[in-house]
Amino acid sequence: MYELHTPVNHKAVAKYIGYYLIAFTFVLVVPTIAALVLGNVDAAIDYGSTAVAVFIIGSLIYRALPDYDLETKEALIIVALVFPISAFLSAVPMSLTTGMPFIDAYFESVSAVTTTGLSVAPADVGPVFLFARSWGQWVGGIGIILVVLSVLIRPGTTASRMYKANYGDMKIKPTVISTTRTLGKVYIIITLISLILLLMSGMSLFDSICHALSCVSTGGFSTRPEGIRAYQGSLIPTAISISCLLGAVSFVLYPHLFKKPEKIFKNLELRYFLAFIAIGSIVFAFTLERGNTDYDLIQDSLFQIINAITTAGFSTIDLSILSEASKAVLIFMMWIGGNVGSTAGGIKVLKVILLLKVVHNVLLRLFLPRETITPIKIEDHVIESDEIYNLVTFMLLYTLILIVSSFIFMLYGTNMSSSVFEVSSALSTVGLSAGATSASMPVVLKLVLIIDMLFGRIEIIPLILLFMPGTWIKRKWANKRNVKT
Template sequence: MYELHTPVDTKAVAKYMGYYLIAFTFVLIVPMIAALLFSNIEAAIYYGATAVAAFGLGSIIYRTLPEYELETKEALVIVALVFPVSAFLSAIPMSLSTGMTLFDAYFESVSAVTTTGLSVAPADVGPVFLFARSWGQWVGGIGIILVVLSVLISPGTTAYRIYKANYGDMKIKPTVISTTRTLGKVYIVITLVSIILLLLSGMSLFDSICHAFCCVSTGGFSTQASSIGAYQGNLIPAAISISCLLGAVSFVLYPYLLKKPEKFFRNKELRYFLALIAIGSVLFAFTLSKENFGYNVIKDNLFQIISAVTTAGFSTFDLSILSEASKAVLIFMMWIGGNMGSTAGGIKVFRVLLLFKVVHNVLLRLFLPKENITPMKIEEHVIESDEIYNLVTFMLLYTLILVVSAFIFMLHGIDTSSSVFEVSSALSTVGLSAGTTSAAMPFVLKAVLIIDMLFGRIEIIPLILIFMPGTWFKRKRTNKRMVKI
């Protein structure tokens, strides 16, 4: 079996990473323009120089190497490399323009491109930093891969494999190129809707743009140190909640809103997602009622549940004051997350439905003959055996990473509930913090959260692939002689 294993073609991976570097140049130009608008020439130079360097390197790679047809394993490796490399390129000008250490800037950049929202940034870092961070989340939400597919890569097998590695099998158009362009249009439209909602609710234009970027990408970075708690009244939290919900619903459903609205509202995953919010709100309200502080039913209770389950990560109050029971409800919401095909993180509602379907089938088969076939189906989607294997593998790895990461936190003196809360927030790309994540946090714990955020955004298996020797090197064949006894 091992003799049949072939590693990835490193030249093919390099070729498409060259495409990516060219595309990422345009991502870096936007904060450069923002820096010029804010008269921060120094920051503009740093972002501009990084953009030029990325474009130059990408162009050299692109022109030097011939065209390649990608295999699935190579597409997975490219998707796994894109996010940590994007974070590194973003961290360089961020560190130079703010005075943050490169490692802290990398933490911030990883939190941005993975749409997490955990932060170790100091106070008063300036509007350019706040915009660049929000912009990073918006780009990370839809994925730089979509930009590469939409603009640079021609239709074909390679485009399909890159798309599948990042978005799975969901398609709303005949080709993946037309699908990515439609998804991009949907993303832009709901971003504009979010900006309008926030402006109407009383936010400034700058805050509206930054928060809209982070809402639709379900990222959670805020321009205010106390997040949404800095704003008075219920209008802004309501606008934020609606925007986060728009980002956490599968983008595949949106085109049906105009053509077949009944298909949108009858979607099983969406209905269970909304039911989960209702149940979570009741449970959270029950736990909050037992605590010794006043809270607003809409602004604190419903808002915080929506923020957790959409994996947006905004907050209206200091979560470190919550009881163990209240933290447990939020942890459970963060674990589940939003819909497949959305910008939300977490396990996803579809996987939870599939898991319950598997359990139901196992129990059902106890009462049926062994030769009886019991197919599994969620709406029109027939569940294949490969999907079940992938689900079991994902759940096992997710649990293992969660336990190991939380244990490392506990070794550094963090209590159990806070350790699980912080790690769950990173692994589900949420961004809520119980007060543990800060600039003063030990290097090891920052590194753990960085790895967890990458695992959460890339969905574990592709990231593991790049660290497996067999991905890059062919295993040497060993000749074994058979000895007769």
């Protein structure tokens, strides 16, 4: 508990931000190369010069400070800093290249690194911008922390705490470093599978690359202003749906695909996930008020529910004309989200299962003697009280942020259903919009969505810790308390 009463080591945080800046240089190099391939020399200069500047700053910080072993609190702070800093660094060349106002470029960059997909960009931004957004989503999906862990940081306590702050207790291999490298391999493989599926469905090479990067990261940025509605037929929406599902399933399950496939289909979270998709598609189909054929209705319903619950955010229909009931179904699906250990956002299916177990346990105990012990279990794992407290805290904060953000939208004249829809989309990092998100929206609302997207990707607690004075400044009352104890 002593660790909680002391501020973070500023130099340790700065040291590993230096590591991160060096790693992020390579993230900026890819759009630089893409700009050269696409024949846009000016954009290549903008991205290339930004990459050089970031590398120099990162190297100076790294060399100026000694090595430190990170505490858990410092790892959490670094994870909280990585995403807004990544968005800022990406927004600089993006604004220079397109001429967009910096706030709009930062909005796009936050939407990219948080894998949300909400957009305020104009329609004629050019191919370099479109690729850079999708690339940003792909990097944000697996997390820049994975790059840092896999390449720059040595095995040990620091690597373990950095990993746990970003990915929790999810492990595939015995060590953190081997686990992150396996996760990276899985991510690359499913991206290639997505690319092949999109090419086979008839999509162009450029569009296939951009959509594959956005699909497996469950990001949702498209190369067309109309989104997936711009493509004819059912092959492309089907390929998009499969790709999004690949990104929303826990990466822990993939290594078992060839060795123990039965373990995948016995996974409780995956079974609930598929059940939510089936039920949601049926309910959503009943709420649609359109004269479609049965096949079109089923296809649109299934596509939209998959893109809501996987938090990918692609769409084949105009969401602004949906009924209130249809919007409510999509909102509910966005809240649920994908699997723990995937690129999907939302509350996550495993937390929903745990919440249902807690409710069941409370109701069950009403009929049992008070001294009866009724442990809560998910498969073979007994849930500790700390996990329940964390869940209740998360749900309370999630609901509070949702209510406050929606109220701010309503103050600016947006109706209640659209307000809740847009905020839910940002907070669950989905990217679906009922029409309220646009370049013309007030700056205050853009800032609200930016904050919500960061909350959704970083999962609230680390971002709150970032703004707590005690995180950075030594408190006198804590010192007195430590002396007494």
